[in-house]
Amino acid sequence: MSRVVFAFMWLAHFLPLRMIAAIGNAVGAILYWLIPERRRVTRINLEKCFPQMPPRSRERLARAHFRAFCRSFLERGILWWAPRSRIERMVRIEGMEHLQAVAGGPVILLTPHFVGLEAPLFRISMDYPVASMYSRQKDPLFDRLMYLGRTRFGARLFPRQASVRESLRAIASGAIYYYLPDLDFGRRRSVFVPFFGVPAATVTGLSYIARFTAASVVPCVTRMLPGGKGYVARLYPAWTGFPSGDDMADARRLMAFVEERVLEMPEQYFWLHKRFKTRPEGEARFY
Numbered sequence: 001m002s003r004v005v006f007a008f009m010w011l012a013h014f015l016p017l018r019m020i021a022a023i024g025n026a027v028g029a030i031l032y033w034l035i036p037e038r039r040r041v042t043r044i045n046l047e048k049c050f051p052q053m054p055p056r057s058r059e060r061l062a063r064a065h066f067r068a069f070c071r072s073f074l075e076r077g078i079l080w081w082a083p084r085s086r087i088e089r090m091v092r093i094e095g096m097e098h099l100q101a102v103a104g105g106p107v108i109l110l111t112p113h114f115v116g117l118e119a120p121l122f123r124i125s126m127d128y129p130v131a132s133m134y135s136r137q138k139d140p141l142f143d144r145l146m147y148l149g150r151t152r153f154g155a156r157l158f159p160r161q162a163s164v165r166e167s168l169r170a171i172a173s174g175a176i177y178y179y180l181p182d183l184d185f186g187r188r189r190s191v192f193v194p195f196f197g198v199p200a201a202t203v204t205g206l207s208y209i210a211r212f213t214a215a216s217v218v219p220c221v222t223r224m225l226p227g228g229k230g231y232v233a234r235l236y237p238a239w240t241g242f243p244s245g246d247d248m249a250d251a252r253r254l255m256a257f258v259e260e261r262v263l264e265m266p267e268q269y270f271w272l273h274k275r276f277k278t279r280p281e282g283e284a285r286f287y
Helices: 002-012 017-034 036-049 055-081 084-090 096-100 118-125 140-150 164-172 205-213 247-264
Strands: 091-094 107-110 130-134 156-159 176-179 190-195 198-203 216-224 231-235
Touching (some): 002 055, 002 140, 017 036, 017 055, 036 055, 055 084, 055 118, 055 140, 055 216, 084 091, 084 118, 091 118, 096 231, 107 205, 118 130, 118 140, 118 216, 118 231, 130 140, 130 164, 156 164, 164 176, 198 247, 205 247, 216 247
Parallel strands (some): 091 231, 107 176, 107 216, 130 156, 130 176
Antiparallel strands (some): 190 198, 216 231
């Protein structure tokens, strides 16, 4: 089945972006009903984060998220296989002056989990050395295609299970470290901080790495545009006073920043992920 899916992605990447977007939206609308487990996870996440939102509005948001996620997944075919010139047209970077302002030293590009997070990795790695962790996929074909795609312009990847020393070496070598901080990786090296009022296990690795390397932290959030118009990755000014020396305060700052961006485009956040999988002692599981 995976070979069929990726063959379809390869064929689709030759189509105009508007057509790929329409196909991706249609696939998302169908998969919303064909993947009950992820539909359930999405509904629980939205209910926990937006309890005051009317149920019908949450349901519309859940369906919109599936469409956005599937569209972004299908459009990865362009990132994996299309010529550089097409990716340059598809992905626009705003705020490059914030990256250039700190480019002389170590840099961490802070990239929360929105559906367009792949786009700036490809676009920025065309012009700068980039390194990042990635999660190995259970499907070997998916794992291979993702690795080859993300490294096609010279980016360095190492698995999440690798030692943090790999991250430190990459930053020391002059690479921009593409860091995704907002998934639930369990209790190890995590603290519980509120995400829309719900305690969420949040890794403190960003503070540790920034402190050890003296790297500037430049947030990067990508918006997928409607109608097949591509992506806009917005770079924000480097955070001042980070790390603060208080890992809990730093994690709160991180998640507060993510909350603000979620409210700007709620359908594009990774609601399919079990963000609240790890619970404080004595609290019942959500999923």
